[in-house]
Amino acid sequence: MINPGLSVNLGGIxxxxxxxxxxxxxxxxxxxxxxxxxxxLGGIIVKGISLKPxxxxxxxxxxxxxxxLLNAIGLQNPGLDHFVKEDLPLLARAEPRLIVNIVxxxxxxxxxxxxxxxxxxxxxxxxxxxxxxxxxAGGIAFGTDPAETYKVVGAVRRQTNxxxxxxxxxxxxxxxxxxxxxxxxxxxxxxxxxxLSGMLIDIETRKPLLGNIFGGLSGPAVLPVALKMVWQAxxxxxxxxxxxGGITTAEDALQFIMAGARAVAVGTGFFYEPEVISQVKEGLxxxxxKHEIKALGKLEGAARKGGIINGAC
Amino acid sequence: MVTEKQxxxxxxxxxxxxxxxxxxxxxxxxxxMVYMNSGYRHLLxxxxxxxxxxxDKEEVSLLFAVKxxxxxxxxxxxxxxxxxxxxxxxxxxxxxxxxxxxxxxxxGLAPLxxxxxxxxxxxxxxxxxxxxxxxxxxxxVLDLPNLEVIEVTEDGTRGERGxxxxxxLGLLPGPPALFACGPGPMLRAVKTLCLHSGTPAWFSVEEKxxxxxxxxxxxxxxxxxxYSRVCREGPVFSAEEVxxxx
Ligand SMILES: Cc1cc2nc3c(=O)[nH]c(=O)nc-3n(C[C@H](O)[C@H](O)[C@H](O)COP(=O)(O)OP(=O)(O)OC[C@H]3O[C@@H](n4cnc5c(N)ncnc54)[C@H](O)[C@@H]3O)c2cc1C
Ligand SMILES: Cc1cc2nc3c(=O)[nH]c(=O)nc-3n(C[C@H](O)[C@H](O)[C@H](O)COP(=O)(O)O)c2cc1C
Ligand code: FES
Numbered sequence: 001m002i003n004p005g006l007s008v009n010l011g012g013i014x015x016x017x018x019x020x021x022x023x024x025x026x027x028x029x030x031x032x033x034x035x036x037x038x039x040x041l042g043g044i045i046v047k048g049i050s051l052k053p054x055x056x057x058x059x060x061x062x063x064x065x066x067x068x069l070l071n072a073i074g075l076q077n078p079g080l081d082h083f084v085k086e087d088l089p090l091l092a093r094a095e096p097r098l099i100v101n102i103v104x105x106x107x108x109x110x111x112x113x114x115x116x117x118x119x120x121x122x123x124x125x126x127x128x129x130x131x132x133x134x135x136x137a138g139g140i141a142f143g144t145d146p147a148e149t150y151k152v153v154g155a156v157r158r159q160t161n162x163x164x165x166x167x168x169x170x171x172x173x174x175x176x177x178x179x180x181x182x183x184x185x186x187x188x189x190x191x192x193x194x195x196l197s198g199m200l201i202d203i204e205t206r207k208p209l210l211g212n213i214f215g216g217l218s219g220p221a222v223l224p225v226a227l228k229m230v231w232q233a234x235x236x237x238x239x240x241x242x243x244x245g246g247i248t249t250a251e252d253a254l255q256f257i258m259a260g261a262r263a264v265a266v267g268t269g270f271f272y273e274p275e276v277i278s279q280v281k282e283g284l285x286x287x288x289x290k291h292e293i294k295a296l297g298k299l300e301g302a303a304r305k306g307g308i309i310n311g312a313c
Numbered sequence: 314m315v316t317e318k319q320x321x322x323x324x325x326x327x328x329x330x331x332x333x334x335x336x337x338x339x340x341x342x343x344x345x346m347v348y349m350n351s352g353y354r355h356l357l358x359x360x361x362x363x364x365x366x367x368x369d370k371e372e373v374s375l376l377f378a379v380k381x382x383x384x385x386x387x388x389x390x391x392x393x394x395x396x397x398x399x400x401x402x403x404x405x406x407x408x409x410x411x412x413x414x415x416x417x418x419x420x421g422l423a424p425l426x427x428x429x430x431x432x433x434x435x436x437x438x439x440x441x442x443x444x445x446x447x448x449x450x451x452x453x454v455l456d457l458p459n460l461e462v463i464e465v466t467e468d469g470t471r472g473e474r475g476x477x478x479x480x481x482l483g484l485l486p487g488p489p490a491l492f493a494c495g496p497g498p499m500l501r502a503v504k505t506l507c508l509h510s511g512t513p514a515w516f517s518v519e520e521k522x523x524x525x526x527x528x529x530x531x532x533x534x535x536x537x538x539x540y541s542r543v544c545r546e547g548p549v550f551s552a553e554e555v556x557x558x559x
Pocket of ligand 2: 024101193218
């Protein structure tokens with residue numbers, strides 16, 4: 001049983017729990033759903049889907065660093081058709097809400113994937129990953145340029161009536177500009193943050209640790225950075241936010257909510273502790289009881305409103 | 314729970330764990346993920362092949378080389394301490410036919426010792442390393458009925474002198490199947506010999522892992538069919554599937 005006080009509406013997606021599986025670490029869901037108790041999970045955001053299969057990056061694809069993980073999977077995925085035929089039927093039966101993360105190497109590909117997913121049973125929303133390099137604009141990530149962000153989100157918006165989340169890249173000088181561009185293009189919510197760009201070197205072989213040289217940093221190491229960006233985005237837009245970046249405990253999740261997130265997602269935390277979601281849910285419920293708060297929503301942005309004003313809300 | 318610890322030689326350790334589910338269901342070539350108990354410092358669990366299994370005592374043991382911080386932590390584990398391990402994971406070896414050849418390089422012995430213990434019919438294990446101090450199998454483990462063990466070191470400090478591949482030259486063709494685990498260069502050499510002699514072969518390979526269950530796509534290796542997951546389709550692959558480039 002999930003405390004009814006934990007239910008939230010994320011840009012039109014009704015979630016029984018504010019805890020989601022972030023896109024990527026959770027794959028297409030089956031592996032974890034078979035093994036762990038997923039009853040506390042409000043939604044699953046599946047790994048990015050492109051139009052045609054993408055092969056992914058050469059190994060090694062993973063490297064551990066202090067309290068963090070560097071990955072360069074390269075958005076390996078089986079493509080839209082395979083996903084719809086093989087993965088979706090299994091996932092649609094699962095209890096949590098299903099959000100499909102979409103990727104593309106140009107605007108047409110994003111739009112085509114969105115069109116292909118629209119109207120399919122079992123899909124509750126889309127999340128557009130705008131951290132992909134735009135191959136038609138010199139390989140610059142869509143999500144680092146407000147005009148490109150506006151164009152790609154607009155193109156996806158025109159293809160679907162599903163609730164639309166836009167996943168922001170933290171590798172930008174000012175997250176609020178991109179956040180506003182996504183909102184203006186019709187996003188129903190924003191997800192942040194994606195991984196921070198980084199690298200590691202093996203001093204014995206004197207070569208980069210990752211096959212792709214550069215990768216994305218996630219895990220507890222990035223939490224303060226992610227939290228700040230959620231705070232900034234909350235000031236900049238009116239649409240709800242899905243906060244993520246290093247969450248492994250209820251205390252972490254509460255910080256994101258208090259910074260302005262409506263719901264939160266966990267990625268790398270599943271590697272550290274596969275039962276992470278049940279533990280975070282329990283911690284959230286305990287916090288609500290302890291502080292006599294009826295609904296988690298009351299805490300949304302609490303830290304931005306000057307903290308506790310007159311005790312319990 | 315750690316039930317036994319054997320510090321075998323400098324830099325090598327064997328830990329036994331009470332783990333009824335794993336001990337009851339594992340088959341040779343499968344691995345477990347060992348979760349670090351250092352808080353956030355080490356986020357990822359470490360993969361280890363199952364070295365021995367004792368169904369009656371509901372125990373499995375792991376044989377490992379101390380490589381970095383994770384294996385250092387494990388080597389300092391105390392008997393009676395609680396560690397979280399998950400498994401059995403991955404797809405292990407196919408059934409071992411009589412007369413098979415097993416080839417272990419260094420710490421690559423771990424999955425092959427479990428495989429060798431799976432039948433009592435005659436089979437041969439070539440156990441090689443650079444030097445005698447790296448032949449670290451704890452006493453007794455390889456005292457199995459009808460198992461012939463041939464030790465080989467590159468510097469000749471124990472057993473035959475040379476590499477495992479040198480020894481194979483004289484033994485192939487003949488055996489119905491070959492199973493190997495060890496460093497990349499050794500497996501590449503063994504693969505070439507197996508292909509030339511028409512010997513079916515299976516290798517246990519390594520890649521960095523995060524989830525260990527097939528979700529994250531972090532442990533990919535290149536195969537002729539594209540990338541495969543070491544934790545799900547592997548860690549055991551046929552010789553044709555792996556080491557095809559460089
Ligand atoms: C299927 C499988 C079975 C294995 N079985 C054994 C075994 O029986 N005995 C044994 O000694 N070793 C085995 N290994 C290798 C073992 O997992 C690594 O030596 C160990 O993870 C090193 O951890 P560390 O923290 O000490 O080293 P670090 O170098 O500090 O590790 C840093 C990170 O890299 C990862 N890593 C480093 N080397 C490897 C590697 N070779 N493979 C996978 N991940 C690695 C670690 O998990 C960790 O996330 C196996 C690996 C795989 C994939
Ligand atoms: C192995 C791995 C794969 C990922 N794959 C994707 C992906 O396909 N699409 C995406 O939008 N984000 C992807 N991410 C980013 C996560 O969804 C998340 O934004 C980020 O890791 C921060 O959260 P965390 O610290 O909880 O992992 C991936 C992250 C990891 C670690
Ligand atoms: S370790 Fe995650 S897919 Fe293999």
